[in-house]
Amino acid sequence: MEKRRLSFNAKAIHAGSEPCPTTGAHVAPVYRTSTFVIDNVERAIRIGYGEEEGYSYGRFGNPTVDALQEKIASLENAEAALATASGMAAISTALMAELQAGDHIVTGDIIYGCTYGFVRDLLPQYGIEVTMVDTTDPKNIEEAIKPNTKIVYIETPSNPVLGITDIEKSAELAHANGAKLFVDNTWATPYLQNPLNIGADVVLHSATKYLNGHGDIVGGAIVGSKELMDKIKAPYLEFFGGIMSPMDAAEVSKGIKTLGVRMEKHCQNAKKIAEFLEGHHMVERVLYPGVETHPQHELAKKQMKDFGGMMSFDVKGGAKAGKALMNSVELVSLATSLGCVDSLIQHSPSMSHATMSKEERERVGITEGQVRLSVGIEEPENVIADLKQALEQVEKVID
Ligand SMILES: Cc1ncc(COP(=O)(O)O)c(C=O)c1O
Known part of the structure; x- marks a missing residue:
């Protein structure tokens, strides 16, 4: 059965949750390994160059993490997802992958405190211009956009004052200028809204929160098109190294089921x-x-x-x-x-x-x-x- 056609709870439970192909274990084992043994060097080279499917090293991929990524992508109706070490790893990696010196970003002026600190203090150190506005009024976004704006970044509902920003309108404004819309969907979760369905290009999550739901891990996710996720994964996520551990990925996969x-x-x-x-x-x-x-x-x-x-x-x-x-x-x-x-x-x-x-x-x-x-x-x-x-x-x- 095509898993993408399933309804929410069915996807949350079944997507990315296959029995173990070797033993038939109902819940697949957690692949707790740093590296993978490859039978010959020619294959190692093909895997390394992406010419053949396979695993080589934990920072580049792990089956337990891949299973979680499939589950999250399915819930956000996305082609792909990347699991990260924290919500901040997701946010910082995705932003650094899309922004270069000379670019400009428009963000909400009420967003999670560390995201606020990251865009206010760190992005300018890399030559990136930042404008923070009240995104609950789309006019403010429109006025803040400049020819070099590459990203409009919103959080809705916003932390901590619960401001609601119009996702569809923000996407229209961003796209009219060739910019991308990034949405932090941590507070709403894919259960309440799917920003990618209404124009967003990238969805970000702190998986520490509702996705896992039990307060026992720190994690995050970046979600979007396969093309964009491939670009963010290599080299940014692989070089910055903020990947999720397989143990945490197994916890989040379990949490998402409910x-x-x-x-x-x-x-x-x-x-x-x-x-x-x-x-x-x-x-x-x-x-x-x-x-x-x-x-x-x-x-x-x-x-x-x-x-x-x-x-x-x-x-x-x-x-x-x-x-x-x-x-x-x-x-x-x-x-x-x-x-x-x-x-x-x-x-x-x-x-x-x-x-x-x-x-x-x-x-x-x-x-x-x-x-x-x-x-x-x-x-x-x-x-x-x-x-x-x-x-x-x-x-x-x-x-
Ligand atoms: C909306 C939002 N985004 C991102 C984060 C950061 O997530 P993490 O603590 O997993 O890095 C938080 C944390 O509270 C948050 O509330």
Whole structure:
């Protein structure tokens, strides 16, 4: 059966998951090896030059990693994918492969803190011009594009304020100038949106998050056409060396099998928790695309299958209150990651977005009392009860 025609859960479970061809083991063994023994030097040369299929060395390819790449490509309706050591390895490798000195990139001004630091501080060191704009308004992208723009880079929903950028419109604007659209799809996951279907050229993932879902590995992925992935793999991924290990690839492949059912729960739970927070007197503002007050609620409805499991909210009382909340949660863990089966909370200005200055944060709406909640798949009543008691603690400590 043609696996590309399967629906989401069937693809998540079956794509790239073949039984072991030698033993018939239902779940194929993990190929824990650094190198591969080749029967003669002529074959080694043919493999080395890509004239024959085969494996030669772990940094150039591994069957367990290939299986994961097939699974991720299938979920994103892509021709190919590359698994990487982290989300940042995916982002930095893909950007360095596409940009050269003299080129220009337009990026969102609210994106994951390390991506922000990478484009703001490192790209200019290589002679690459950067313009950061609020990409939730396509007019800003249009105005920022220049003749030497090679990439428009967006994150939607954006970390941590959940801004929604129109993928289709961004692709049109990028392509009109011969540039490519890169989309970080970490927060939405392929369950909620497939950017490549609506014009994006490259999709990036932190596999650390929802794809794996269990918080026990760090990994990433670059997804797109075979031509582009071949170009990024050799030489960039092979020379920079940020590959995923086979052990981690096996974990992510296992995690992805339940991505659809987990995402359904994350979305259902987040809606209930957002409603609770919206009605709480200690919460000034809830940033969640599923609430009608969200400025891009209608776009989120059109572009995404559901609204996801991530939200941020401003606690009344500023930094003191935000930090007090972190120290008061009991069931929810204070941890800077996201997309796990368990709920995680963090204080964005002092944790994920500490690479931005206070002024930069203020300009884009990351307030000093802002916290980011990654809603897990626990029964939401339990998470709500924990947040309720934690907010009561906060009220006691603020003036
Ligand atoms: C949207 C987004 N992209 C990329 C990353 C980086 O991923 P990693 O930590 O796997 O390098 C993160 C991490 O939080 C993220 O939230």
